[in-house]
Amino acid sequence: xxxxxxxxxxxxxxxxxxxxxxxxxxxxxxxxxxxxxxxxxxxxxxxxxxxxxxxxxxxxxxxxxxxxxxxxxxxxxxxxxxxxxxxxxxxxxxxxxxxxxxxxxxxxxxxxxx
Amino acid sequence: xxxxxxxxxxxxxxxxxxxxxxxxxxxxxxxxxxxxxxxxxxxxxxxxxxxxxxxxxxxxxxxxxxxxxxxxxxxxxxxxxxxxxxxxxxxxxxxxxxxxxxxxxxxxxxx
Numbered sequence: 001x002x003x004x005x006x007x008x009x010x011x012x013x014x015x016x017x018x019x020x021x022x023x024x025x026x027x028x029x030x031x032x033x034x035x036x037x038x039x040x041x042x043x044x045x046x047x048x049x050x051x052x053x054x055x056x057x058x059x060x061x062x063x064x065x066x067x068x069x070x071x072x073x074x075x076x077x078x079x080x081x082x083x084x085x086x087x088x089x090x091x092x093x094x095x096x097x098x099x100x101x102x103x104x105x106x107x108x109x110x111x112x113x114x
Numbered sequence: 115x116x117x118x119x120x121x122x123x124x125x126x127x128x129x130x131x132x133x134x135x136x137x138x139x140x141x142x143x144x145x146x147x148x149x150x151x152x153x154x155x156x157x158x159x160x161x162x163x164x165x166x167x168x169x170x171x172x173x174x175x176x177x178x179x180x181x182x183x184x185x186x187x188x189x190x191x192x193x194x195x196x197x198x199x200x201x202x203x204x205x206x207x208x209x210x211x212x213x214x215x216x217x218x219x220x221x222x223x224x225x
Contacts, residue, residue: 033212042218043158045212045214048211059212100146100206101206105159
């Protein structure tokens with residue numbers, strides 16, 4: 001009974017490289033949320049996706065960030081040309097129903113930009 | 115005005131005492147409310163959800179909701195050192211289908 005799976009758990013990228021963060025939701029869940037958490041700060045909403053659809057991307061920076069949730073495979077959060085300010089913990093949560101509803105979090109990906 | 119506000123703490127309580135965590139929100143139409151617990155370096159864990167005015171109890175935890183006052187709280191009875199964590203209040207947005215998190219309250223239970 002796997003929960004929400006995120007990988008990698010830790011990711012180090014040099015400035016200017018691309019970061020790809022993956023999230024596999026819990027079995028039976030077709031709704032995925034991405035959040036970013038800076039040190040000593042709360043969770044900031046980034047994007048809400050359903051299979052093959054972006055429902056709400058109001059929290060996504062306008063440039064360099066994109067997200068997808070294809071029909072097959074995990075949800076991907078992609079950050080192009082990373083900068084030091086992108087260093088944070090990125091959490092994915094999934095739910096079986098359209099939100100806002102209870103959501104269950106993965107272990108997160110800690111991105112460090114050097 | 116921030117959408118979801120919490121006292122940042124830290125809140126310190128002695129072991130065995132009641133810890134009271136408070137949260138206010140700005141979206142008057144919100145209908146769903148959640149409390150998550152997050153240990154340092156870990157991911158948030160859902161503790162409780164509440165949708166109706168009044169109290170909801172689950173073990174040592176009680177969530178209280180007052181929509182008229184736009185206020186939701188979490189009480190932890192018989193606090194244990196293992197309860198030491200950051201508690202995140204989350205509120206469902208009426209504008210979209212997302213959940214907005216507060217900044218969290220750090221709780222420290224002193225043995």
